[in-house]
Amino acid sequence: MVLSQFTSTVGKKCLKDFFSVEKDVYPVGRLDYDSEGLLILTNDARLNNKLLHPAFAHEREYLVQADGSITTDALMSLSTSVTISVNGKSYHTRPCHVSLLQDAPPVPDRVPPIRFRRNIPTSWISIALTEGKNRQVRKMMAKVGFPTLRLIRTRIEQITLNKMQPGDMIALPYEVISRKLFGK
Numbered sequence: 001m002v003l004s005q006f007t008s009t010v011g012k013k014c015l016k017d018f019f020s021v022e023k024d025v026y027p028v029g030r031l032d033y034d035s036e037g038l039l040i041l042t043n044d045a046r047l048n049n050k051l052l053h054p055a056f057a058h059e060r061e062y063l064v065q066a067d068g069s070i071t072t073d074a075l076m077s078l079s080t081s082v083t084i085s086v087n088g089k090s091y092h093t094r095p096c097h098v099s100l101l102q103d104a105p106p107v108p109d110r111v112p113p114i115r116f117r118r119n120i121p122t123s124w125i126s127i128a129l130t131e132g133k134n135r136q137v138r139k140m141m142a143k144v145g146f147p148t149l150r151l152i153r154t155r156i157e158q159i160t161l162n163k164m165q166p167g168d169m170i171a172l173p174y175e176v177i178s179r180k181l182f183g184k
Contacts (some may be wrong), residue, residue: 004030004039015041019169028052029060029156032135036110037062037153038161044174051156051181057130058157058181062137063105065114065150070123074144075100078127084139093140097128107152108165114149122149157181 002013004027012033015021021041028040028051042048050056079098083090101124123146127137141148154161158180164170178184 002033004032018167029132031153032138035151035153036166037151038156038159038164039153040156040159040177041169047177047181052132054131059128059130059155060132060153061126061128061155063101063107063150063152063154064125064127064137064141064148065104066123066125066141066146067120067149068123068146069121070100070125070144070146074146075125077144078125078140082140082143084133084136084143086133086136091133093133093136094129094131096130097126099126100124101126110150111166126154128155 002015002018004015006015006021006026015027019041022043024043025041026043026048028042028048031037031039040051051058075098078096080095081092083092085091104124127140129136133139137151138148152161159172159177172180
């Protein structure tokens with residue numbers, strides 16, 4: 001578990017414990033401490049703004065391991081809209097793409113592992129959002145009655161994890177990033 005920031009917090013590791021980058025590089029769109037997956041690092045403030053400002057509605061895709069056998073009704077609710085709390089106020093999520101995965105995806109083991117309960121099944125879904133409120137996917141899953149056990153961001157627009165493993169970092173030229181994120 002790693003904080004997706006370069007400043008440390010007592011008792012928690014952060015990005016600077018694993019990566020050496022220029023001083024003005026920051027993560028775009030943080031992951032919460034319990035989440036995993038794709039994180040873009042940049043020193044380009046314009047790129048940061050284009051990816052984070054809600055007006056641009058960039059798609060982000062996540063794999064979610066849910067506690068329990070998720071129902072068709074829950075999947076429908078997730079895809080249309082659920083009401084969650086954001087900063088103490090009710091917020092109706094935008095419609096999103098949700099699909100049930102028939103098999104567990106081939107993902108690296110989690111360290112530390114999630115809790116395992118022999119008599120309670122889990123299910124995996126893919127969810128693609130065009131918004132990114134704080135802990136939104138976890139709140140949405142809890143709202144439909146299937147708490148999140150594991151959350152992995154696999155894609156931001158056309159930039160994907162592919163075969164990357166936890167701790168991997170690759171550099172992409174600006175032209176590639178621009179094409180994959182903005183189609184330019």
